[in-house]
Amino acid sequence: MPAAAAARAFAAGRTRLITQSFRARHIRRAPSLASILIAGLMAGLGAAPVAHAQDAAVQEAPARSSVAAEIRAQVGGKLRDFYGPRGFWPIWVEKNAIGPQADALLDLIDGAEADGLKPGSYDPRGLRKAIGDANASGDPRALASAELALSKSFAKLVADMRKPSKAVKMRYLDPEVEPRDPGPVDILRAAAVTSSFADYVEKAGWMSPFYMQLRKARAGYAKTWADLPDVGVPTGLKLKAGAKGPGVAALRERLGLTPGGSYDKALAAKVKAFQGDHGLTPDGIAGTQTVTALNRGPRYYLRALALNMERTRLLPGPWVRHVVVDAASARLWYYGEGKLDGTMKVVVGAKESQTPMMAGMIRYATLNPYWNVPSDLVERKIAPKILDGASLQKMNYEALSDWSANPQKLRQSSIDWQAVADGRQELRVRELPGRGNSMGRMKFMFPNDLGIYLHDTPSRDLFAKPARQFSNGCVRLEDAPRLGKWFFGKALATDSDKPEQHRPLPQAVPVYLTYLTAVPAKEGVSFLPDVYERDGGS
Known part of the structure; x- marks a missing residue:
């Protein structure tokens, strides 16, 4: 078989292997990364992306096939359960080098303190050395070694980031949404079937966009506002350009400027920056809302960011x-x-x-x-109206005998409405469509x-x-x-x-x-x- 045809057949076989492996493994939808596989499979294995992947495979097949052979020789444990069904095909190696997704992973690891994690837990120094050695030599054995090290650190980081906080309580109504610890195989499969693995890693696609935006905001907040003096600014004043006095002096000190001086351009710019970073209208005027926000102090905001990240x-x-x-x-x-x-x-x-x-x-x-009217509303709002002469029918309501699926309709005149209004009798009332x-x-x-x-x-x-x-x-x-x-x-x-x-x-x-x-x-x-x-x- 010609080399191009062989590569094309290999790529097509790889696609079938991934698909068959996914279908053979029953994974319930959940906030764990298992849920991502369903949507990711559709996006990552659609007609256009598959065709692109096959073309790329034709060009890279000889080099990547050598890397796949080395992965087969080196991989063990749970990682083998991921690489085996995909023919040991790499996800980090592109064009005989470690791809840009590795840089994105290292950026996430370097900033892991924002997630309440320790960067050293994911061996960033070892990863950088493995990537450097592999890219410098282009040796399939070194590339395979770097590939496996990246997958191991990636799976650990994702699992740790997804781990729910015990400090925040959420009630889960269905088993599909109950948090569970994602294993390396699920994590790597979810990543491998997205339309762009590099984008998925860069944007941390396994996390909520809310989380990632708050994560970025928390890191920026700590650098910009956390170390400023926690001093009080007088309330009841509207401070703006040209103003002077103790209120302006306190405002300048609170925002890290020299206490003396007037409400100058530097202070107005600092007030605007504070307003913008706290969701206030950035008009440069320290009115009631802005002063109240300033007086909460940096600890309040850092705690709020941390708490909401956990949510x-x-x-x-x-x-x-x-x-x-x-x-x-x-x-x-x-x-x-x-x-x-x-x-x-x-x-x-x-x-x-x-x-x-x-x-x-x-x-x-x-x-x-x-609309099944809540019992307290029946007691407080409907019953008094009936006692004043109103009609259930004209109000588009009907009274029912019980809360079963097939209740009997009750005549308005048969109900003790005073008992309902007094809270001595509970009555089911529903509003008609x-x-x-x-x-x-x-x-x-x-x-x-x-x-x-x-x-x-x-x-x-x-x-x-x-x-x-x-x-x-x-x-x-x-x-x-x-x-x-x-x-x-x-x-x-x-x-x-x-x-x-x-x-x-x-x-x-x-x-x-x-x-x-x-x-x-x-x-x-x-x-x-x-x-x-x-x-x-x-």
């Missing part, structure tokens, strides 16, 4: 198709195939009816939904005993408010039809006016309800109010 550590990377709802900022994001697919505003639970931190699998949508139904046109269900779900809403005015904690715990969506189209790949439509039309998702999607009081902003980080007062006890 985002519980979220999957963008290669896992998933939804994130943040109750602190009242926003939702959805990801798939390595990128952000969309975002929208949401309304979440009020302080007295908080949206919990939990994760589950969205399994179906319900069109033309009923319609244009004014509190659930809107659809809801997305991830079964849980708290009755939390994502849903449409006819109340649009709340989305215009900057703080959107108003619900009874559920998540109201700014654009439920758009999210439904993303779930199903097409617009959702009802078959009739029949209530409660259920639509199972083509594939269940993980949803994570979290609480981030420090979130990435266009410039720096936005530090949000701790509405639920969770930061102190987390």
Whole structure:
């Protein structure tokens, strides 16, 4: 067989081996990197990427085949379970040299203190020597040795970065989303099937984008703001260009400038920089919000960044198709195939009816939904109206005998409404489907005993408010039809006016309800109010 044909056949066989190996190994979707394999396989083994990989394999096959032979001779333990099914084909070696993904890995290792890890645990010095020796000589044995050392350190780093914190509590509703320790084989397979291994390593594609942005912000914050004097700035003043006095002197000292002097250009520039890095409007004026932020002190912000990094550590990377709802900022994001697919505003639970931190699998949508009114609302709002002469039917409600799947409808006149209003009798009431139904046109269900779900809403005015904690715990969506189209790949439509039309998702999607009081902003980080007062006890 000619050399080119042999190389082409080898590359095609390698692709089949990876695919067969993946299909033969049953791995459940989870925040562990096992979930990434499904999406990564589709992205990494699509028609165009495979064709490109085959062409590259034709050019590099002789050299890389020699490296593969050396890997076969050297590899052992769990790494052999990864390399064996792929014909011992390397992932770090490109064009007879260690590729740029190795530099990206070393950058991550060098900055591992930002992850609460020790860079020395991943042998950066040994890796640099192995890479230098391999690239200098081009010897297949040295290249294979560097390849295996890189894979070993990479698998350890990823596992450590993915390890959930014990300080942050998340309730897991389904086994698919429960954290588990990813093994080297899963970690390396997930990386190998992405469309660009170099980009995957550089961007740490196994971690949530929120985590990586906060990681970068934390490192920058420590260098820029952490060592400045923690002195108080007088409140109740609006300090701006040209101002003088004790307030300006304290502001200058707090921001690391000489205490004396006026509110000059240097101070205005420093105030703007502080505002930009703290999610405030960078206008260079030290008003109430800016002074309050300054007086919290650097320790407050470093702790907030560390705490919220731990919360985002519980979220999957963008290669896992998933939804994130943040109750602190009242926003939702959805990801798939390595990128952000969309975002929208949401309304979440009020302080007295908080949206919990939990994760589950969205399994179906319900069109033309009923709304089961919470018992406390029946007691406080509906029963008093009935006692004042209102009609259940005119309010588009109906009373039911119990909470079973097939309850009997009750006549309004048969109910002791005073007992309901007094809290002596609990009554099930539900709102009928319609244009004014509190659930809107659809809801997305991830079964849980708290009755939390994502849903449409006819109340649009709340989305215009900057703080959107108003619900009874559920998540109201700014654009439920758009999210439904993303779930199903097409617009959702009802078959009739029949209530409660259920639509199972083509594939269940993980949803994570979290609480981030420090979130990435266009410039720096936005530090949000701790509405639920969770930061102190987390």
